[in-house]
Amino acid sequence: MNITEKFKSIFSQFEKDVSLINAGLREVPKSKSDKQEINITDKQIKSALQNIVRQKKNTDHFIKDFNHNFEKLNSSIIMCSSPKSFMTAWRLRSKELSKYDAEKIINDGGQIIPSTQRTRFRLIKPEEQGVMYNLSKSKDLIHVISHNEGNYDDHLDDLGVFKYQPPVNVSGMLKYRWCQFLSKHLKVDFIVIARMWFQYKYFDEWTLGFILAPAKIIQFEDDLKDLNTSLHNPLTLQIITREEALSSCHKLLSLDVDTFDIPIRTDLEDTKALEWSYDKLSTPGKTSKGTKIKKWAQKNNKKCLDGRKCNNILFKDLKTSEIAFGHVISQKWCDAFGFLRRKKHHPDNLYLTCNKCNSSLSDNFPGSKLQKTISNEEGTIGDWLRNSEEDINNMGKKPSE
Numbered sequence: 013m014n015i016t017e018k019f020k021s022i023f024s025q026f027e028k029d030v031s032l033i034n035a036g037l038r039e040v041p042k043s044k045s046d047k048q049e050i051n052i053t054d055k056q057i058k059s060a061l062q063n064i065v066r067q068k069k070n071t072d073h074f075i076k077d078f079n080h081n082f083e084k085l086n087s088s089i090i091m092c093s094s095p096k097s098f099m100t101a102w103r104l105r106s107k108e109l110s111k112y113d114a115e116k117i118i119n120d121g122g123q124i125i126p127s128t129q130r131t132r133f134r135l136i137k138p139e140e141q142g143v144m145y146n147l148s149k150s151k152d153l154i155h156v157i158s159h160n161e162g163n164y165d166d167h168l169d170d171l172g173v174f175k176y177q178p179p180v181n182v183s184g185m186l187k188y189r190w191c192q193f194l195s196k197h198l199k200v201d202f203i204v205i206a207r208m209w210f211q212y213k214y215f216d217e218w219t220l221g222f223i224l225a226p227a228k229i230i231q232f233e234d235d236l237k238d239l240n241t242s243l244h245n246p247l248t249l250q251i252i253t254r255e256e257a258l259s260s261c262h263k264l265l266s267l268d269v270d271t272f273d274i275p276i277r278t279d280l281e282d283t284k285a286l287e288w289s290y291d292k293l294s295t296p297g298k299t300s301k302g303t304k305i306k307k308w309a310q311k312n313n314k315k316c317l318d319g320r321k322c323n324n325i326l327f328k329d330l331k332t333s334e335i336a337f338g339h340v341i342s343q344k345w346c347d348a349f350g351f352l353r354r355k356k357h358h359p360d361n362l363y364l365t366c367n368k369c370n371s372s373l374s375d376n377f378p379g380s381k382l383q384k385t386i387s388n389e390e391g392t393i394g395d396w397l398r399n400s401e402e403d404i405n406n407m408g409k410k411p412s413e
């Protein structure tokens with residue numbers, strides 16, 4: 013399916029899901045301790061939906077807007093602060109930034125950016141609005157969210173996770189669900205910029221400034237199960253590093269690149285890549301990382317994707333000692349070229365194979381057919397970690413094993 017068809021089908025599915033939303037009362041937070049009931053009508057639901065799905069008629073235009081949104085976001089990332097500093101700023105719980113507060117934020121990897129009216133970029137204009145959308149006709153993609161101290165439930169946990177309430181109108185609520193919906197169906201993290209305003213004293217005058225950090229929309233599965241009950245739910249977001257945001261933006265901007273027919277991956281976090289690198293995986297032992305992956309593959313009916321010698325045998329029909337980690341780009345080739353050396357044992361350069369197929373490959377690369385299979389079936393160890401790290405880690409934890 014090419015990207016235009018893909019978006020068309022996402023629009024149709026969304027239309028279907030929204031049609032199950034009923035009119036009626038919804039309870040939404042008014043302030044930290046107060047709630048209010050708002051009445052939602054069929055007409056409002058219909059018009060909010062139309063605003064989004066009318067783009068189905070001109071999907072190519074929508075894709076242009078979509079790319080534009082993330083190109084813009086991509087170039088804002090350079091102004092973003094570290095998650096640690098953003099969390100420090102959040103926890104100050106004050107709109108006025110003292111010299112010492114500022115020092116602390118900067119030492120934690122923050123950048124404080126002075127705001128100015130004299131710019132055409134809304135991101136750095138002093139506008140006190142909650143959520144800012146992309147500048148397309150329908151304004152349906154969340155671009156920036158501003159955090160205002162003291163609003164609603166503004167708890168931020170140690171992983172940088174927080175909730176963000178929707179505007180008190182159906183159109184705004186539905187856009188929250190739409191961005192979650194896109195994230196789910198495009199299988200990529202939806203990235204926004206989180207912004208926090210401050211006043212700080214420059215010489216003897218109070219000036220407006222802010223700090224930014226990228227965030228991704230997370231934990232949306234439950235919301236998308238039934239839009240009728242979740243319509244007015246907040247978004248759950250997590251502050252992320254610039255590096256992760258850039259990697260996700262790259263993926264969001266590569267959705268229409270189908271030249272090689274190879275899905276574009278987001279980078280694996282460095283710590284994860286080291287934790288599951290080849291040298292760790294090849295350490296023997298019943299509870300070693302390598303054994304965990306092999307057992308997980310057996311349990312999940314994974315097979316040897318190579319198959320030249322084994323006819324694609326299921327790993328569960330082999331002993332763990334008969335299973336090996338193969339390199340997509342061969343070890344010798346990586347050794348020969350310095351720029352590859354550091355990535356030689358990266359989980360995305362590894363796939364699971366039977367001993368027989370692996371040794372017949374010797375120092376060669378997998379053939380183009382196998383390369384494609386590994387990619388399309390998400391068969392690198394990195395892919396497995398992206399999708400199932402928790403399960404893999406839990407292998408061998410049960411007392412029966």
Ligand SMILES: [Zn+2]
Pocket residue numbers: 316317318319320321322323324325365366367368369370
């Ligand atoms: Zn094999």
